[in-house]
Amino acid sequence: MTDYLRREDITLGERVNADLYYKLQNFYYDEAYLLDESRYVDWLECFDEDLSYWAPTRTNRLRRQQALSISERDGLSFYDETYDSLAWRIRRFDSGMAWAEDPPSRTRHLITNIAAFHGKDPDDNQVIEVRSNFLVWRTRLEREQDTFVGTRTDLLRVNEDSFKVFDRRILLDFNVLPSKNISTFF
Secondary structure (H helix, E strand, O other), X not given: OOOOOOHHHOEEEEEOOHHHHHHHHHHHHHHHHHHHOOOHHHHHOOEEEEEEEXXXXXXXXXXXXXHHOEOOOOOOEEEEEEHHHXXXXXXXXXXXXXXXXXXXXXXXXXXXXXXXXXXXXXXXXXXXXXXXXXXXXXXXXXXEEEEEEEEEEEEEEEEOOXXXXXXXXXXXXXXXXXXXXXXXXX
16 A cells, blocks of 8 residues: 555645535536446546545444544455556456446446545645535346445545545445445445
């Protein structure tokens, strides 16, 4: 695993203004469209090459132990990917060798509750933190249906007139996988 910028190293500031929020909203809606249309190569362009794409597992804990309910960075995870490993998964989908996706799933990604904040990394570079909720509905074959619900926290760099996600943390609202596999991107 390559080194990544730790979230604790980001200093958050004010919420973004309405113009920037509108651009970010469209960025996320466009990303959802690319996923729902299975345009994974185009979807990968939303990410920077030093990407950390991570979905930790969860456990049920008592209130006083809630800090322990989410896996540590080096613990169990549903996803612990880099840009290169996502590119490999996409090539595998396109090869026809991803049996869990042949025939392919149909998905619908609903993105809500977007909140965006200005931030600075330790080198004083501008970043944006975006928090969003998602509902992903997936159907495959005649009777397989899955619903995934959760939240994402992204760190983005402003790239000319667009954005690149360099860190995505996906927190699913379940602790036991409710489907036969998890080949869906979030």
